[in-house]
Amino acid sequence: MSDDQPDSDLARRDAVFDRIESWRQRAPVLRDDTITMAHGAGGKASQSLIEAIIRPALSNPELDRLADAAVLDVPAGHRLVVTTDAFVVTPRRFAGGSIGEVAVNGTINDLACLGARPAALTLALALEEGLAVDELRSVVADVATAATAAGVPVVTGDTKVVERGAADGCYLTTTGIGFVADGVSLSADSVRPGDAVIVTGTIGDHGIAVLMARGDLALAAEVSSDTAPLHDLAAGLLAAVPATRWLRDPTRGGVASTCNELAALCDLGVELDEVDLPVRPVVAGACELLGLDPLYVANEGKLVAVVPADAANEAVAVMSRHGAGTEARVIGRITEDHVGLVVVRTAFGGTRIVDMLVGDPLPRIC
Numbered sequence: 001m002s003d004d005q006p007d008s009d010l011a012r013r014d015a016v017f018d019r020i021e022s023w024r025q026r027a028p029v030l031r032d033d034t035i036t037m038a039h040g041a042g043g044k045a046s047q048s049l050i051e052a053i054i055r056p057a058l059s060n061p062e063l064d065r066l067a068d069a070a071v072l073d074v075p076a077g078h079r080l081v082v083t084t085d086a087f088v089v090t091p092r093r094f095a096g097g098s099i100g101e102v103a104v105n106g107t108i109n110d111l112a113c114l115g116a117r118p119a120a121l122t123l124a125l126a127l128e129e130g131l132a133v134d135e136l137r138s139v140v141a142d143v144a145t146a147a148t149a150a151g152v153p154v155v156t157g158d159t160k161v162v163e164r165g166a167a168d169g170c171y172l173t174t175t176g177i178g179f180v181a182d183g184v185s186l187s188a189d190s191v192r193p194g195d196a197v198i199v200t201g202t203i204g205d206h207g208i209a210v211l212m213a214r215g216d217l218a219l220a221a222e223v224s225s226d227t228a229p230l231h232d233l234a235a236g237l238l239a240a241v242p243a244t245r246w247l248r249d250p251t252r253g254g255v256a257s258t259c260n261e262l263a264a265l266c267d268l269g270v271e272l273d274e275v276d277l278p279v280r281p282v283v284a285g286a287c288e289l290l291g292l293d294p295l296y297v298a299n300e301g302k303l304v305a306v307v308p309a310d311a312a313n314e315a316v317a318v319m320s321r322h323g324a325g326t327e328a329r330v331i332g333r334i335t336e337d338h339v340g341l342v343v344v345r346t347a348f349g350g351t352r353i354v355d356m357l358v359g360d361p362l363p364r365i366c
Contacts, residue, residue: 040161096224100142
């Protein structure tokens with residue numbers, strides 16, 4: 001045996017190790033057409049799912065660490081605001097939006113309603129075995145598009161797979177983290193008699209859009225969901241009208257349930273004017289066919305705001321300059337009458353009580 005043999009063996013061994021390491025570090029390839037239980041097992045299939053679909057779509061420095069948590073700095077003079085929500089929309093795509101967009105925008109809007117500037121999101125995916133990988137790719141792409149448009153990154157998350165039949169394809173859970181400046185406080189406790197109630201645009205669009213996407217309504221006209229991030233609109237309102245009392249996004253249960261919640265919290269009455277309620281004709285027609293009141297139909301891109309009466313015109317003007325608030329208007333007022341109730345003054349001069357929604361005539365709309 002020559003003196004060079006040990007060196008030759010060492011070189012061959014190193015070459016094998018290099019090839020193994022190169023193979024280990026190559027980008028995982030997702031070859032499956034549908035989600036399997038292996039994708040939730042935490043092994044190579046899980047890694048392939050994350051690296052092939054989730055990470056490329058949502059990539060940012062914090063997410064790319066692939067840690068189980070993210071580290072965020074709280075700006076000086078601010079407080080932390082946290083919200084979490086789950087989304088189970090059926091169908092997952094509809095005119096004007098999708099489950100991915102609603103998950104991002106709905107969470108951002110919950111932060112905005114407390115006067116917070118959204119800083120980051122987390123995303124948990126519950127996937128049903130058998131879900132098409134292409135559909136998952138589309139859902140994650142929608143999340144990425146909505147998060148990028150809002151300027152709010154997804155910084156960490158989780159993925160779980162459940163057996164076939166244990167879920168409806170895909171559920172999303174998001175947590176939003178934001179920061180609100182010291183001194184900013186939006187609360188029903190600050191609401192006073194005479195305050196104006198404002199809505200930022202037409203009501204009921206989202207709920208009807210989802211119904212139409214299911215094929216439940218044989219209407220020729222199309223209604224698009226109003227899903228949109230509203231943190232810039234809310235920030236503009238608070239800058240122009242710092243005396244703003246209260247904000248809420250009227251999602252499930254619509255404006256009616258939101259106003260009932262307000263009436264109960266502030267221990268006052270809410271009085272709405274029917275003629276001032278902004279409802280698209282096609283939405284009004286669909287509601288009439290179904291026997292629904294548009295006040296109870298869900299929205300995903302509107303705010304209900306309560307401001308002092310003398311600031312109402314300024315508030316509407318500021319909101320109207322924002323793309324999501326072009327149809328903002330005053331729809332009512334806070335009153336000491338009928339404490340704890342919401343009353344609508346009808347176009348004929350009468351009144352009717354609008355109670356809290358009982359049951360859910362529009363299931364699975366967010």
